[in-house]
Amino acid sequence: MSAAVASGEAPLYRVAVRALCDFSAREGDLDHRFTPSPSAREGIAGHALVTGRRDEGYEAELTLAGEYGGLMVSGRADGYDPARNRLEEIKTHRGDLSRMPANQRALHWAQVKVYGALLCAERGLDSLTLALVYFDIGSERETLLTEQASATELSAFFEAQCERFLSWAEQEARHRQARDTALAGLSFPHAEFRPGQRELAEGVYKAAATGRCLLAQAPTGIGKTVATLFPTLKAMPRRRIDRLAFLTMKTPGRRLALQALVQLGAADDCGGREEDRLPVRVLELTARSKACEHPDKACHGEACPLAAGFYDKLPAARQAAVERGWLDREALREVALEHGVCPYYLGQELARWSDVCVGDVNHYFDVSALLHGLAQADGWRLALLVDEAHNLVERARGMYSGELDQHAFATLHRSAPAPLVKPFGRLMRQWQALVREQGGADEGQRGRPAYRVLDGLPSRLVGALQQVATATSDYLAEHPGGADPVLQERLFEALAFVRLAETFDDHSLCDLSRHGRGRSRLGLRNLVPADFLAPRFAQAHSAVLFSATLNPPRYYRDLLGLPEECVSQSVASPFRDNQLAVRIQGGISTRLRDREASLDPIVAELAAQYHRRPGLYLAFFSSFAYLQAVAERLEQLHPNLPHWCQSRGMREEERDAFLARFRSGGQGIGFAVLGGAFGEGIDLPGERLIGAFIATLGLPPFDPFNETLKARLETRFGNGDAYAYRIPGLIKVVQAAGRVIRSPEDRGTLVLMDDRFRRAEVRRLFPDWWQLG
Numbered sequence: 151m152s153a154a155v156a157s158g159e160a161p162l163y164r165v166a167v168r169a170l171c172d173f174s175a176r177e178g179d180l181d182h183r184f185t186p187s188p189s190a191r192e193g194i195a196g197h198a199l200v201t202g203r204r205d206e207g208y209e210a211e212l213t214l215a216g217e218y219g220g221l222m223v224s225g226r227a228d229g230y231d232p233a234r235n236r237l238e239e240i241k242t243h244r245g246d247l248s249r250m251p252a253n254q255r256a257l258h259w260a261q262v263k264v265y266g267a268l269l270c271a272e273r274g275l276d277s278l279t280l281a282l283v284y285f286d287i288g289s290e291r292e293t294l295l296t297e298q299a300s301a302t303e304l305s306a307f308f309e310a311q312c313e314r315f316l317s318w319a320e321q322e323a324r325h326r327q328a329r330d331t332a333l334a335g336l337s338f339p340h341a342e343f344r345p346g347q348r349e350l351a352e353g354v355y356k357a358a359a360t361g362r363c364l365l366a367q368a369p370t371g372i373g374k375t376v377a378t379l380f381p382t383l384k385a386m387p388r389r390r391i392d393r394l395a396f397l398t399m400k401t402p403g404r405r406l407a408l409q410a411l412v413q414l415g416a417a418d419d420c421g422g423r424e425e426d427r428l429p430v431r432v433l434e435l436t437a438r439s440k441a442c443e444h445p446d447k448a449c450h451g452e453a454c455p456l457a458a459g460f461y462d463k464l465p466a467a468r469q470a471a472v473e474r475g476w477l478d479r480e481a482l483r484e485v486a487l488e489h490g491v492c493p494y495y496l497g498q499e500l501a502r503w504s505d506v507c508v509g510d511v512n513h514y515f516d517v518s519a520l521l522h523g524l525a526q527a528d529g530w531r532l533a534l535l536v537d538e539a540h541n542l543v544e545r546a547r548g549m550y551s552g553e554l555d556q557h558a559f560a561t562l563h564r565s566a567p568a569p570l571v572k573p574f575g576r577l578m579r580q581w582q583a584l585v586r587e588q589g590g591a592d593e594g595q596r597g598r599p600a601y602r603v604l605d606g607l608p609s610r611l612v613g614a615l616q617q618v619a620t621a622t623s624d625y626l627a628e629h630p631g632g633a634d635p636v637l638q639e640r641l642f643e644a645l646a647f648v649r650l651a652e653t654f655d656d657h658s659l660c661d662l663s664r665h666g667r668g669r670s671r672l673g674l675r676n677l678v679p680a681d682f683l684a685p686r687f688a689q690a691h692s693a694v695l696f697s698a699t700l701n702p703p704r705y706y707r708d709l710l711g712l713p714e715e716c717v718s719q720s721v722a723s724p725f726r727d728n729q730l731a732v733r734i735q736g737g738i739s740t741r742l743r744d745r746e747a748s749l750d751p752i753v754a755e756l757a758a759q760y761h762r763r764p765g766l767y768l769a770f771f772s773s774f775a776y777l778q779a780v781a782e783r784l785e786q787l788h789p790n791l792p793h794w795c796q797s798r799g800m801r802e803e804e805r806d807a808f809l810a811r812f813r814s815g816g817q818g819i820g821f822a823v824l825g826g827a828f829g830e831g832i833d834l835p836g837e838r839l840i841g842a843f844i845a846t847l848g849l850p851p852f853d854p855f856n857e858t859l860k861a862r863l864e865t866r867f868g869n870g871d872a873y874a875y876r877i878p879g880l881i882k883v884v885q886a887a888g889r890v891i892r893s894p895e896d897r898g899t900l901v902l903m904d905d906r907f908r909r910a911e912v913r914r915l916f917p918d919w920w921q922l923g
Contacts, residue, residue, distance in 0.1 A: 162219075162220035162221060162319060162320065162323050163220065163221055163222065163319035163320070163322060163323050164221075164222045164223075164224065165221065165222070165223055165224075165315065165319065165528075166223075166224065166225050166527060166528050166529060167214075167223060167224070167225030167261060167264050167265060167268075168225060168261065168527050168528075169502065169527065169528050170223055170264065170311055170312070170315055171257055171260040171261045171264060171311065172257070172502075173314070173315055173318065174260070174311040174314040174315055175256060175257050175260035175311065176253055176256075176257055176461040176464075177253055177256070177461045177462055178251075178252070178253045178451070178459070178460075178461055178462065179251075179253070179450060179451025179452075179457055179458050179459060179460055179461070180449060180450060180451060180454075180457035180460040180461070180492060180495060181251040181253070181254075181449075181450040181451060181457070182449035182450060182457075191649075191652060191653060192242060192287050192649075192652065193242045196240070196242035196285045196287055197228060197240050197242070197285075199285070199290065200229075200240050200283055200285050200292065201228070201229050201240075203292075204229065204231060205231070205233060207231075207232055207233060208229060208230070208231050208232075209229060209230045209231075209232065210228065210229045211226050211227075211228070211229070212226060212227040212229070212230055212265075212269070213225075213226050214226070214227055214265055214268035214269055214272060215268065216267070216268045216271055216272070216308070218308065218309055218312040218316075219312060219313075219316050220316075220319075221312050221315065221316055221319050223264065223268070223308075223312065225264075225265065225268075227239070227262075227265040227268075227269065228240040228283075230269065234279060235275070235277075235278060235279055236278075236279040236280075236281050236296070237262060237265060237266050237269055237278055237279070237280055237281065238262075238281045238282075238283050239258060239261055239262035239265065239280075239281070239282055239283065240283045240285060241258055241282065241283070241284050241285070242284075242285050242286075242287055243284055243285070243286060243287070244286065244287050244288055244620065244623065246624065247284055247286075247293055253461065255282075258282050259280075259282065259297075260307075260311065262280045262281070262282060263280060263299065263304055263307045263308070264307070264308055264311060266278050266280050266299060266304045267301075267304035267305050267307060267308035268308070270301035270304055270305070271301075271305070275301055276300065276301050277298065277299065277300045277301060278298075278299055278301070278304065279296055279297070279298055279299075280296065280297045280298075280299055281294055281295065281296045281297075282294075282295040282296075288620060321472075322503070325429065325431075325472075328429045329386075329387075329429050329430055329505060330386065330387035331387070332428055332429050332430070333383050333384060333386050333387050333428075333430070334384075334387045334388075336380070336383055336384055336414070336428070338351075338380055339376065339380070339413040339414050339415070340376075340413075343377075344372050344373050344724065345372065345724030345894070346368060346369065346372040346721045346722060346723070346724050347372045347373050347376075347377045348377075349719075349721050349722070350366060350368045350372065350374060350377045350378070350696070350719070350721050351377045351378075351380060351381045352381070353366055353717075353719040353721075354366065354377065354378050354381040354382060354535075354694050354696075355381035355382070355384060355385055357692050357693075357694050357717070358381065358382045358385035358386075358389060358391065358533050358691075358692045358694075359385045359388060359389055360692075361389065361691050361692050362692060362713075362715060362716070362717060363687060363692065363693045363694075363695075363712050363713050363715070363716035363717070364692075364693070364694045364695070364696075364716070364717050364718075364719060365539075365695050365696075365700055365703050365706055365707070365712065365716055365717070365718045365719070366378075366694060366695065366696040366697075366700070366718075366719045366720075366721065367696075367697065367698065367699070367700040367701060367703075367718075367719070367720045367721065368696060368697075368698065368719075368720075368721035369698050369721065369723040369724065369725065369888075369917070369919075370698045370888045370891075370892060371724070371725075371891070371892045371893050371894075372721070372724060374537070374696055374698075375406045375407055375409075375410045375537065376410040376413060376414070378396075378535050378537075378694055378696055379394075379396065379407065379410050379411065379414065379535065380414060382394055382533050382535060382692075382694070383414065383430070383506075385533070386505075386533070389531070389691070390531060391531045391532070391533050391691055391692075392530040392531045392532065393504070393505060393506070393507065393521075393525070393530050393531075393532050393533070394505065394506045394507070394532075394533045394535065395506075395507045395508075395509070395513070395514055395521050395532060395533070395534050395535070396506065396507070396508045396509075396535045396537070397509065397510065397511040397513065397514055397515075397534065397535065397536045397537065398508070398509070398510060398511065398537045398538065399510070399511060399537065399538045399541045399542075399545060400538075400831060402831055403537045403538060403831075404434060404508050404509065404510075406537075407508045407537070408432070408434060408478055408508060411430075411432050411506065411508075414428060415427060415428035416428045416430045416432050416475075416476060416506070417432070417476040427475065427476075429475070430475070430505045430506060431472060431475050431476075431477070431500075431503065431504040431505045431506070432475070432476055432477060432478070432504065432505070432506045432508065433477045433482070433497065433500050433501060433504035433506070433507050433508070434477065434478040434479050434482065434497075434508050434509065435497060435501065435507055435508065435509030435510070435513050435520070436479050436494075436497070436509070437510070438494050440479075441479070441483070441493045441494035441497065442492075442493075442494055443456055443483075443487070443492070443493065444456065449492075454492070455490070456486070456490060456491055456492040456493075457492060457495075459490075460491050460492060460495065463489050463490055463491050464491060464496075464499065466489055467485060467486060467488075467489035467491050467496055468496075468499060468500065468503070470485050470488070470489065471485045471496065471500050472500070472503055477497075477500060477504070482496065482497050482500070498520060501520055501521060501524060502524055502528065507521060509521075511536065511542060511545055511546075512545075512549060514534065514686060515542075515545075515546055515549060515682075515683060515686055516549045517549065517550065517646075517649065519686075522686055522689065525689055525690070526689060530691075531691040532689070532690050532691055533690070533691055533692045533693075533694075534687075534690045534692065534693040534694065535694050535696070536693065536694065536695040536696070537696065537697070538697050538830070538831070539695035539696055539697045539700060539706070540697040540698075540699045540700055540706075540881050540885070541697075542679075542695065542706075542710060543679065543706070543709045543710060543878075544878075546676070546679035546682065546683055546710070547675070547676045547677070547679050548676075549676075549679075549682075550650065550653075550658070550676035550679060550682050551650070551658070551673070551674060551675045551676045552643070552646050552647040552650050552673070552674050553647075553671055553672065553673045553674075554615070554643060554644070554647055554671065554672045554673075555669075555671050556578075556581050556585075556668060556669060556670045556671065556672070557668055557669045558640065559574065559577060559578065559581070559618075559640060560578055560668060562574065562636060562637065562640050563575065563577075563578055565634075566637075567625060567629075567637075569621065569624075569625055570618070570621055570622060570625055570637075573614070573617045573618045573620075573621040573622075574618055576614045576617065576618075577611070577614040577615055577617075577618050579614075580608070580610050580611040580613075580614045581611060581670070581672075583610075583611075584608050584611055584662065584672075585662070585664065585670050588602050588604070588662050588664075589602065589664070599663040599664055599665040599671075600663065600664040601661065601662075601663045601664075601853070601854050601855070602661065602662050602663075602854070603659055603660070603661045603854055603855065603858045604659075604660045604661060604662060606654075606660065607651055607654050607660050607674075608660070608672070611672070612647075612648065612651045615644050615647060615648055616644075616648050618640075618644055619641060619644040619645050619648055622637060622640070622641045622644070623641060623645075625637075626638065626641065647672075647674060650674045651674060653682075654674065655681070656678075656862065656866075657676060657677060657678040657679075657680070657681040657682075658674060658675060658676045658677060658678075659674075659675055659677060659855075659858055659862075660672070660673065660674050660675075661673045661675065661854075661855065675855070677858075677859050677862050677863070678709060678862070678863070678866065679709060679710060679711070680708065680709055680710055680711030681711065682711075683710050683711045684711030684712075687710075687711060687712055687713060688713065693712075695710075695712075698884070698885070698888055699881050699884045699885055699888075700718075701720075701915060701917075702877070702915070703716075703718040704869075705869075705872075705873060705877050708866075708867050708869075708873070709873065722919075723917065723918070723919040724894055725891050725894065725896075725919055726894075726919070727919050727920065727921035728921060729891050729894075729896060729897055729898070730887075730890060730891050730897075730898055730899070730900055730919075730920060730921060731898070731899045731900070731921060731923055732899075732900045732902065732916075732920045732921055732922050732923060733899070733900070733901050733902070733922075733923045734902045734907045734908055734922065734923075735751075735755055735901055735902065735903045735904075736904075736905040736907065736908050737751065737905070738751045738752060738755070738845070738903045738904060738905065739904060739905055740772065740776075740845050740846050740847070740903065740904045745776060745779070746779075748845070748903075749779055749780055749783045750783065750787075751903075752780050752783075752843075752845050752903055753780060753783050753784045753787055753788070755843065755901060755903060756769060756780075756784060756791075756819060756843060757784070757787070757788045757791060759841065759843070759899060759901060760791060760819065763840065763841070763899070764817050765816075765817060765837060765840040765841070766811075766812050766816050766817065766818060766819075766820075766834075766837070766838060766839050766840060767818075767819045767820070767839070767840065767841045767842060767843065768819070768820050768822055768828065768839060768841075768842045768843070768886070768889060769819050769820070769821050769822070769842070769843040769844075769845065770822055770823070770824040770829060770842065770843065770844045770845065770846065770886050771821065771822075771823060771824065771845050771846055772823070772824060772845070772846035772848065772849075773823065774796075774797070774798055774823060776845070776846075777795060777796070777821045777822070777823060778795065780821070780845070781793060781795050781821050784819075791818070791819070792817055792818030792819070793818055793819045793820070793821060794808065794811055794818065794820055794821070795820075795821040795822075796808060796820070796821060796822040796823055796826060796827070796828060800827065805827055805828075808820060808828070809828070809832060809834075812834045812838045812839055813838060814836065814837045814838060815837070816838075819843075824844065824846055824848045824882050824883070824886055825848060825882040828889075829882060829885055829886040829889075830885040830886070830888070830889075832889060833892060834889060834892070835892040835893055835896060836892075836893075836895070836896060839889055839890055839898070840890070840897070840898050840899065841890060841898050841899035841900065841901070842886060842887055842889060842890050842898075842899075842900050842901070843900075843901045843903060844883055844886055844887065844900070844901070844902050844903065845903040845904065846879075846883075846904065847876075847879045847880070847883065847904055847906055847907070847912070848878070848879035848880065848881075848882035848883050849875045849876070849878075849879040850874065850875055850878060850879065852875075856874055856875070859874045860873075860874035860875065872911075876911065876912065876915070877915065880912065880915040880916075883902070884915070884916070884917060887900050900920075
C-alpha cells in the first residue's frame, strides 16, 4: 500500500483490495483456534492446481483497479472464466470447511465482491457470477460457493467499503504528507558525527536512495544504530519508501533502536513540545508469548475477554493508537487494555499503519513472517535495517529447521484421546522402523547419542506425521475448550516439520540421533538459508545489513542469498592500533586431544597478564567443561586471584550478577563460553574491562553434521572448510575481542591462546586495526 497527496488527477490514496476489506469488512471475535492452515508454498501450489483444471480461455491472476472519491483500489483477482462469466476467489484450507469462522467467510465474500465491481466496471458487464473456491490441500477437493450479483449491486457494495475507508485514507494521506515533510528536514540528533559515523550514514543513505543492498562492517562504539536509522529516514520522502523495518537479533538491539528513535524526536518524551514530535509512527513488535495478557486462555472470543468482539472494538483502538504515534511495548499495551482488545493482535494490525517497525529478524525472514506478508500483499516499498547481521546465518538456519522427539510423541501416544490412538500408533511404528534401519534401537546414550545423517527424507514417517497433524487438528477444532496443551505443542511441531519437509532440497539435511531405547530425535536442518532468504531480499526496496564483524563479505553474500549487486562497505575503525595490544600465545594448543596439557600454560598466561596489569578481564573458552577445568587449576595454583564463572542456563538475574562484578575499581577474571551470553552485546567501557583471553578458535566440532555441512558448502560454493569452520569460529573470536575497546579512550590487552592463530588464513580474518605483538 502506498499513500500520495492529491496532485491534479492523482489519487488521494492507494489501497490494495485485501487491505481495504481487512479494514472495512471484519467484525466479531478474534478466533485463533487450532485449525490447520496451508503454508504459503501449499497455497501457491493449490492455486496453480485449481487454475490448471479450468477450461481454455480461463484468465488467471487478473490485475484490476478502480477509483472512488480519490481512493485508488487495486489488486489481482485469482481467476475469471469468460465462458461462465464467473469470477473466482480461490482459498486453500485443510480439514472440515464448516469450522471456518463466519467472520473469515465474510471477509472472503467481501474480497470477491470488490473484485467483481472492478471487473464489471472495466469490461462493461451487467452482472456476474461470484464464486468462492475452497480447495482442500489434503484431499485436493474443491468446494464451490456461488452467488449471482448485478453490476449495480456490486458497485454499491464497492462504494460502501470505500466510504468506510475514505476518512481513514484522508487521515493517512495527511499523515504521509506531514511525515515526509518532517523527514526531508530531519537533522542529525547530535552536534557532530563520531569518527566513522558519517561514512556509515552516507553509505546507508545511498543504499536507501538507490534501492540496493549494502553489507556494512563498522566497528563497535561509533553509534551504528543512529547512523543507520537517520539516513534511512531521510531517504524515505525522496524515494517514496513506505515503511522502515529495523530488525534485531536480541531484545537489547530493540532497546537501542527505540532509544535512537527517541533521540531523533519520534517519542513524546523527546524533551520538547508535543507539537515538535517527529510525526513518525513507531511500533515495537514483540513475541506473542511476551505480549499475551491471558496465557492460560485459548485465543478466541468464548475463552478470552480480549478476543471477544475484537474487530468491533478495533476501529477505536486503532485510531487511538495511530494518534499516539509512539507504540513501544508499554504504550501499545496501555492503548489495547484501554479499549479491551488483545495487545499482541492490536500490534499485528498496527504493523500495517506504522512507519517504523522495530522487532526481531523473524518478523521479516521467518517462514510466515508478518512484515514480509504485509509488504507482499500491500505492495510496500520497504527499507530493511538488519542489526548484528553476522548472526543472521545461524538465526535463519534455525528458522528453517525443525526437530521431533520420539519420546515426547510416544508419551503422548499412551495418553492420546481415542480418535488419535491409531494415527499416533502408525507414527510410532514408522519411527521404530526407521531406528532399526539406521542401526538399532539400543545405540547411543543420553550423554553420547549415536548420530547419522540420512540419505533423504524418511517419506513413510513424514506421511504418518502428516496424518497425525491432520487428525490432531480435527480433534482440537472439535474440542477447543479442553484440549491438552501438550497435544497442541506436538501439533505445532508436526505441522512445522511437515511444512519444512515439503521444501526439502540440498539446502537442508535430515538426521537421526539416538539417545537410548525409545529416545531418538529426527531433525530437518537447514544448511544454506540463501534459498529461503533471497526472495525476501529481492522483495525489499533496500536492505542494509550491519555489524562490527562482516568479513569476508562473500561468505554473507553466498549464505544469505544477497543480490549479486550487493555493495560492501568497511568503515575504518576510529580506534588506534596502540589502543589494543594483541598477543598470540602460540605455544598452546586448545585442540581436544591437548586440553589437559594446555591447562597449566593457560593458567600461567592468565596469572602473568593479571599481575602485570591488575584489573578486570574476560577469559573465553570453547565449552563449559574446558572453562571449569581451567578455573579449577587456577584456584589450585593461584588461590588469591579473584575469578567467577558463567554456568549453564544462567537466569537473567544470574547474568546480571556476573556482569555486576565488572565495576570500576574491581579486579578479577570472569570465565565465559565463547559465543555465549557474554561474547557479544555487552558494553563494559573504560576500566570495567581492560583485557580478554581467548583460548579457542571457536571452531564448531568436527562431527558428522559439520562434516556434511562442509561437504555441501564445498560442492555449492567451493569454500567448505572456511564456510563451515574457520569463518564462523573467527566471527565469535572477533566479537568477543570487541568487548575490550568500546571508545577512543579505552586501552586494553587481547591474548589469543592457540598456535593456529598464527596461520595466515586465520590472521586474514582479524580486524585491520589490530596491533599484533
